[in-house]
Amino acid sequence: MRRIRRLGAAIVLAAAVTCAGTGCTVIPVSGPYTMSEPGAGDPLTKPFQRMIATSPQPSWGPEQTIRGLQAAMAAYADDPTVLPQYLTAEALKAWTPSGAVTVLDEPLQFDPPEPGGAEPVQRITLSAKQVARIEEDDTYVPQSGNWERPFHLVKVEGVGYRVSQLPDGLILTRSDVDRAYRPTKLYYLNGSTQDRVVVDNVRLRLKPAETYAKVILERLLKQPSGALQGAASTAFPAGTKIESVRFGEDEHVVVNLSGPLDLLDLSGEDALMAQIRYSLNNNDVAKGRGISVLVDGEPYTSYQPDADDQRWLDNSGNTAFYVSKGAVHHMTKEGPGGAVAGPAGEQRQGYSDFAISKLATHVAARTSTGISMAPLTTQGGQWQEVIRGDDLTPPSWHRDGSLWTFDQKNRVVLRYDPAGKRGPIVVSAPELDRLRLDVTRLRIARDGVRVAVITGKNTVQVGALTTMGGLKLANFRPLTTTEEGNEILDVAWRDDEHLLVLAQSKAGQILNEINVGDGEVAEIPLKDRLKVLAALNEQVLAEAFGEKGKGPKILQLNEDLSWTSKIDSDVESPLFPLG
Template identity: 35%
Template sequence: MRSDGRRRTGFRRMTRTAAAVATLVVSSACAIVPTGGIPESVSEVNKGDPLMQPFTRLIPTPPRDDWDPEAVVRGFQAAMASNDDQGRAVARQYLTKEAARVWRSEDGVSVVASADFESAPFSEDAKETRVTLKSAKRAIIDDDGRYRTVKGESSWTATLVKVGKVWRIASVPNGLIITEADVQRAYRPVNLYFLDQVGRGLVVDQVRLPVAPDGDFAKTVVQRLLQGPSGSLKDAAITALPDHVRVNSVTTMGDTVVVDLSEQVRGGDPLYAQLQWTLHDLAKDWTIELRANGEPFSGAGLRIAPNDFADFDRLLHPGTDIAGYYLHDGALHMLGSDGNGTPVAGPVWYGGAGRKQLLYTEPALSMDQEPRVAAKSSQGGIWVTSLVEGGRWQQWIAGSDLTAPSWDRYSALWAVDRVGEATSHVLRHDGGRTRRIQAPGLLHTTVKAFQVARDGVRVAAVVEDSTGVHVRLGAIVGQGDDIRVDHLQTLTDAKPGEILDIAWKDSTTLLVLLKTKAGKRLDAYSVGDGGRTQLKADERLHTIAALGDRMLAGTEKHGGILRFDAGKSEWITVAKQGAGFPVFPLG
């Protein structure tokens, strides 16, 4: 009997499993790699082909007869992490015949921080034992490539039995379990581009795709694009690509990327924009040609020149011509590129004795040809007016306890009415009437803030319920009378009172401003994988607005407006006492 009790070791301490895998950095499908010995890395040069980028292959090998239970499980985990064996045939060699028959490797991918194993003590004549992988959970990769951050501890256990004189795994959870290092090696983050419900704008769907052993990653990307949006955007975004079309190959010919499909497709500008933007990271500045079974499309063929559709959706990369705004001394001001504010012709914001009472606050600006501004009124409700001299306020949304207004790119106005304790109704005004929108994931919460992203599809909300305060992401699903807010999931949690404000930086990045015991904190969250980047904060920050790389902030009690100077990496004052409520259009 072993006397050391439970034994815990790290993934890198590969004793008997040094021969379990071999690695090779390659940039093409043609490679011969060893199946045993010390892992070997070989770098090859990318000779100008944008589609053939270096990646690391992990070649699995079958178990050895002299491996102990922990070594067998280590080898099995390494085999699960290999994309060279996509059917997991080698991994099944670590299992008993019955376990190999019933194990469903395709049932999702769990990502953990590292592979740390604990072996249960066993005697030399034992016939059964267990090995457990214990590690911090990091994410789940769904079948559609969606990377969902999760928290907690993972406890994954394999039961082993003696088969003759060798150990094999008799029972193991379905699906794959891999480490963060495996994800970095075997998966790539990809931005897929789909369309909004009216086909007018592009919606980014961030996924993680496995690198195929043949290195034809561009084909993998286009195939995934043909499958449609991931679960977080199901029925919220659409595609112009027919789902029955197959990808034969994606290759290069001269300065052209040739996408060979199983048949001709006709989708117009939206389809071509989807393809060009999706392949942008792999083939920037290359012409894209579509073919059908090796032959050019009928007529003059179909070639998409570089940047043909760079401006298909200007909100993907908004320019500096879109100004920021704020309220100051009873008027809406536009912030110029020189950092100075200029009053904007428009409605009266103040009233009362001496016109010192601020009647309208928390403005939101549309991006119509003739922009409109919405604001909360001190008399109740949300009111709207045009930015013209003498513009008159009209109430669009009624309610006694409303969140700040938020425009979508289709000129509809959104807000949430907190109608009772832990009860919130999402409201939308389409220019003609106000309708309550079904949002089951928000109904039994207190919504503190609600903002529609500039893609017109995603939404973010700060909610409080019996479990605490959370930032949740969702999507606007359907059209017309069938619109609802769905696919809600938690992005981050906080303590009551910590979250001061949220703002969309772009359609895939949400800013969260917090007040913690350690001071003010400004976090940028990727909506694709939940990754957090801490930005430069300032103790004066109280509200936040953003558009691309530009950020504005308001201070407490309308003490001024700050602008982030990226060159100096500091917040500078652009308007002093009496200024507040910074905002960008569709912010």
């Protein structure tokens, strides 16, 4: 299936371009190539075009001066000496480049200077559509709406206009960001189970003097973005440094580290290598190559490419299930399959919203009095109510074997651990509690870290299971909101980065795939009315309303975005383990 792809391809190296009247020049940085151009340069980096800004000119008017200032902002990371020349001494003393980067769409609009053009002080307003904000933790946050900012300029005799007041932070255009930044996937460790890597999507600025590979690994040494703060950890000890990233023999990638790593202690080397190789390979840097890690030039650990080694991205099987007349069944390639072993495979009434555990060893379902679970085994067993309550959201399994739900009546998150031999515990969710949010659906991602919740009828929020200071649901931020009068019906984790969101509008249903890292949306066309979603990577299933007299059916999404019927009638929820 066609998936969302963020900007990752190389920018074509072009001839130098002069920005007329703004004092900026875009020049290509020579030398690097991407892996898609084999044998043509260094695949450890990415080509990009560097912005070269020039000083303000005495002949420039207010608009030209502000355009030059914006160009100097685009070049600031590579050359911080030009931008201060656009500011008065007082403005320079008060200004700092730190803070979020504002990303504007083009063209930029300038209101004419206010009356009094002959005066030494001018006020000019810059306006545009804002498309994003890049936070200080490198998170790319899409924005929409109008943006404007007034600038005050002072004319200095023989020198020209200077900006007398400038709010903190940088203002870049979309083309500035496309030119110098790259969407980057960083991989950290699952904070609770330490058995899986978790992807963190950021935007990193390329550096002319460093390879993209080194830029990635230097950022990997820092804390994850705010979305994963307290939820993901690292195998790199504090104080580790990236000394170099280069090619060795047989085109191995050689990463030389320095710092407190102990060459005699290899207890964390597997996890450390997982962070390095996924962060390099999944950004199309050194993909398919072996990797050697040195510490102060001495061998520490190495990795040889192995297509079957996916344990650090383990999703625990891809078997699909479905429910028919209250009994759970396996789904085959052709469609209908046999009932599962044990009590879950027996027909019964009053059970709904089924969920399958990580290794498909247990099934959970909601009843009128709470949530019950049963083993998927031929060795007996029975349904057992493990969480009591008459207003609980559908159950969701965590990869550690625990079962989660939200008690809507008491507004608390509940977690039941079968290994704990005791009843459910309340998990702190301070942000949900503070806002008194009405949670109608809670789904934990297969990475064991991210959590999606539907709040009310109109909003999907994404948070994380944090472990610092005790287990909490935190770091929530809105992912998508429907218009008033519409309703979000269901959500399903497709993979670590994408959430499927089914919404009902006045005009009909909408199914979107949303990247939780940068908010990009791809709409999936619908023909039938859907009720329930289930997904696992390329597999997307849905329960759809059937024809009159036939009952619900299960549909499968094809690669060409069309839908085909897997089971035609008398079925309910499609299921995958976790998600």
